[in-house]
Amino acid sequence: MSSNADQAAGLTAEQVMMRDVAREFTRAEVTPLANRLDPEKADIPRALIHKMGDLGFFGIMIPQAYGGLGLGAFEYCLVAEELAKGWMSVASLIARGNGFYRSIPGEGAARDAKIAAMAQGRYLGAAALSEPQTGSDLSSVACRARRDGDEWVITGNKYWCTFADGADFISVLCRIDDPDAPDGKAGTVSISVEKPQGELPKGVTGSSIPKIGYFGWKTWELRFEDVRAPVAPASDRGSAPGRAFQATAAALGLARAHTAARSIGLAQAALDHAIGYARERVQFGQPISDFQAIRFKIATMATEIEAARQLMYHTCRLLDGGAAATSETSMVKYFASEMSERVTSEALQILGGAGYTTLHPIERYWRDARLTKIFEGTSEIQQRIISDALLGKPTRR
Structure with a gap:
């Protein structure tokens, strides 16, 4: 059932259900696997990929005619945010279906069969x-x-x-x-x-x-x-013909919204862990969650996460409405990735020395959040795109 917050954010019952399925899958399957395999730098098992395929995560944006769900950027990013709370690499993996089906080689029935397999996570x-x-x-x-x-x-x-x-x-x-x-x-x-x-x-x-x-x-x-x-x-x-770079640049809009979703998921997971730790960690005779310095950190972190999430919702709706949303996708990617590095770093600070160990997942969120400022176009590239839209191209002398 949708909460009042979900309804206020404009989420449909179907979107809430999809998000909650991804949330439970992350809790039960992704997070325990990440906690075990990330320290070993081991690969994501095919068994997990197949489970994700069975849930339809690789076919969210693949048309129903090809065996996908035929949904949009909004649902895609909802699922990505939840998966990133467990392991950003798993959240990234779903792009190997949703973002790639148009690139599948071949033609006719043989190609259609590959797209159907992609929707199930069997061809990526x-x-x-x-x-x-x-x-x-x-x-x-x-x-x-x-x-x-x-x-x-x-x-x-x-x-x-x-x-x-x-x-x-x-x-x-x-x-x-x-x-x-x-x-x-x-x-x-x-x-x-x-x-x-x-x-x-x-x-x-x-x-x-x-x-x-x-x-x-x-x-x-x-x-x-x-x-x-x-x-x-x-x-x-x-x-x-001859314009693959332009097509690639246009496709980066969706990829940047997806990066924003992953950034938000990392930040939310770090915040949740920091809150739990702050309630249990006792110093000077009281939980550190009683200290104003910690409370204000948590308040700021939560505010920045929610601001990024609402900007992501807005951007996804623009994309699903057919808009290019070039500035908006750069804005949300820039804002969310910068936010994610700050929030995960603050979460590590709340844990103190414990945060700088591999005994807690904060260090994984922190390391992965740092990458979001680089891939799919660096923060500086996003600033250039946004400023060019506002000011026009720089004057060349």
Whole structure:
């Protein structure tokens, strides 16, 4: 049943039910697993992925005609927030379905079957966008794709490709190798390279990148050496010919709302843990939750979380209404990620020395919150997008 707060926030009974299913799943399945596996830097088990697929988490935004739920960004972010309370990597994992179904290679009934499998978490994607010398400026990708009949031939390096080994295909952003292009600047293309689960594609070598967080899956540096993949049919979904970068940039709006949801989930989990600890921790003869310094910290943390959540709700409704919401998605990603680092750090401070141990999950929330300020466009990139919308592009002299 919806609470008064849920009703005031405009959540429908169906949305509340979906959120609560994700909340209970996180409590029973995700959090215990994260507490055990994150310290070991172990991978998310396939068994958990299959359970998530059975609940429909990978198909929230996949149309019903393909076996998905046919819902929107709002439901997607509701579920992501709850999953992130247990383990941000699990909350990120659902994007490997919802955010990837348009990139599935093939055509006809065979492709439809893959989309249906994706909605069940049985066929998932990964993205190879960034490169060793290309971070936020994806317009400068140097990985090349040469057309050879009905195939693309890919050569180059990619960086920050998470789940490259576990996915069923990798969507690779490439520069089209066309010596006849004006000024030598050919367009871009996204190429889906299929592969077996647990392996890299044939012709691809790589190594996992040592990270300080975001455990549960590996993030890869990859080298493509004459890797072949079919050219997508002309009627295929996706970007206009040569404009994959523009399509990728447009798709980042949803990804940024998703990052905001993950940031909020991390912050809420840290706050909840800090409140529980403050009520039990006794110093100077009384629970530290009686001290004004702690109470004011908690009040500020809760306020910032709720502000971010309401901005996320607003942004998701804009997206579901068909708006590009370019500024709003950058605003919510920027605000929520910055908030999440502050709140998780304050939660660690409330726990004192205990917070700086692996005996409590606060350190995991803190490490993962720090990443939200970097991926899907850094905080500085979001500030640039927002300021450009307000002021126009900077004057070049």
